[in-house]
Amino acid sequence: MAQDKEKVCCGREAGPQSKLITKCCAKRLHYVEGFLQTTQKEIPQIRTQWSWQDWLGTFAVRLGIKRYSYMVSPGLYAAGTPTPESPVLVTGNYKLSFDHLRKHLAGIDAWILVVDTRGINVWCAGGKGTFSAEEVNRLIELTSLSDYVSHRKIILPQLAANGVCSREISKKTKFKVLWGPVLAKDIPYYLSHDHVLTEAMRTVTFTLWERLVLIPVELSFIFRLSTLFIILALFILSSICSQGICLSYGWQRIWYLLLFSVMGIFSGAVVTPLLLPWVPGNMFAVKGGFVGTFLGIGMLHIVYGSDERGMLQLALLLITVALSSYTAMNxxxxxxxxxxxxxxxxxxxxxxxxxLVTLVALVIWVYVGVAPQ
Amino acid sequence: MKYLNNVVTLKLDEAKCVGCMECLEVCPRLVFEKYSSKIRIKDLDACIECGACALNCAPKALTVQPGVGCAAAIINSWFPQKKDSGCC
Structure with missing residues (x-):
């Protein structure tokens, strides 16, 4: 099963395991405000307010910066001053997941068990197999959780259920798994309503805002080193003239190609995701092609006015449509x-x-470059 | 929002279902509903094949081919030697 998942899943391979949180590390963390004295160990108490470091970090990872090394140390933390009767909330060690959890725990006394998902968010970690029953069991034992609580219940995020088989936890540790809400913001409701949730709190949504915050990372996947090689190849194609290769001619021409390519990417990676529910088509590639056609024609109007239409303009439009379709599909x-x-x-x-559309567009592009004006 | 119709690999073997309702609780897409003392699939096309129900179904009444709907990962699966696509 675990092997199957690795094959299907994407992203980087999970990094090495992290060490558990210790008192001397925790002292230096801006999100730890003090220590809870227990008969066993001193447990770091987390701040429920975000500081500027948290906002900055969130902003950076949303742009794709340091996204794979944004993590907290696994282990047992305290929100407020939990007692042996207080609930246990389990989460992954991607700092954004952890931050969203603690942000919604103001005024709540609870234990937080952070398992080592190798810095991957809860849902993806479930899919990748780093948020698993074995991992939860390992942390329950390593932290001696049962010494701190008098009950045998732990609350897991519902979106970890694709990686966590709850009966393997109860079998091994005698802790019963309660599935908490999809979003951390519903935890106060969940805790104050006897662990009962509305249907909406059990369902994933995909709102305009949720789509918007994903766009920068999506763009960061597109603009990589390989993009430079593609631009170089396009430059050479643009330079083909009736005398062979004319670099200054290519330099003039490539800007048009790049402008319409950027428009295609913008169309597929920004506009299509934002307008997703309203663009016709079931397939993302169709939606992207649709939006790309509109924006490509608009761009032709801006660059060439409404009269000049020929093979050249057709090639540019096709490039926009193909790129928009591809990036939307991604x-x-x-x-x-x-x-x-x-x-x-x-x-x-x-x-x-x-x-096919890309090839046709490039063939026309080269043909127009070679053909006498 | 809904995606394509009739493509998902989710299957329910009613005979094996014991009515524990665990799938109802873990499904983030409201695919299932209670039906007499067992469950049935209410909305198959809403399924995103996350695999949560099958993993938590003790009698193994539910099966699904789990995975992530990510183009980069699928391209990689066509070329098994390539790794590191960075999508989720």
Whole structure:
């Protein structure tokens, strides 16, 4: 099972295990405000307010900066002054997950058990197998959780259920798993309503804001080192003239190609995700192609006015459409409502078209460059 | 929002279901509903194949091919030697 998951899943491979939180480390952390004295160990008490460091860190990882090394030490933490009767909330050690949890614990006394998901967020960690029953069991034992609480219940985020088999936890540690809400903001409700949630709190959403915050990371996947090689190749293609290669001619021409390419990426990675529910089509590639056609035509109007239409303009439009379709298709990985079987089916249909359209566009582009004006 | 129809690999074997309702609790997409003392699939196309129900189904009445719906990962799965696509 675990091996299967690694094969299917994406992203970097999980890094090494982290050491448990210790008192001397915790003292230096801005999100630890003090220590809870217990008969066993001193437990770091977390701040429920975000400081500027937390905002800065959140901003950075949303842009894709240090996204794979944004983590907290696993172990047992305290919110407020928990007693042996207080609830135990389990989460992963991606700092953004941890931060969202503590932000919503103001005025609540609870234990927080941070398991080592290797710095991966709760849902992805479930899919990757780093948030698993074995990992929860390991932390329950390492932290001697049962010495701190008198009950045998732990609350797990519902979105960890794709990696955590709850009966393996109760079998091994005698702790019963209660599935908490999808979002940390519903935890106060959950705790004050006897662990009963509304249907909405058990369901993933994909609101405009939720789509918006994903866009920068999506763009950071597109602009990589390999982009430079593609631009170089496009420059060479643009430089092909009737005399062979004319670099200054290519230098003039490539800017148009780049402008419409950027428009295509903007269309597929920014506009299509934001307008997702309102753009026609089921497949993301179709949605992206649709938006790309609109924005590409708009761009032609801006650059060439409304009269000048020919092979050259057709090539630029096709590039915009193909790139928009492709980048929109890639957004499927960030959504909360696409199934892998569906994405694969879509890709098998869409990718040959995207490649064909791109090739046709480039052939026209070179042909226009060589043909006498 | 909904995605494509009739593609998901989720399957329910009613005969094995013991009515523990664990799947109802872990499903983030309201795919299941209670039906007499057992469950049934209410909305198959809403399923995102996350695998939570199958993993937590003690009698193994539910099966699904789990994974992440991510284009980069799927391209990589077509070329098994490539790794590190960085999507989630």
């Amino acid at each position: 957004f499927t990985g960030s959504t909360s409502f696409t199934s892998p079987s569906g994405v694969e089916k879509e890709m098998r249909k869409a990718m040959p078209m995207q490649i």
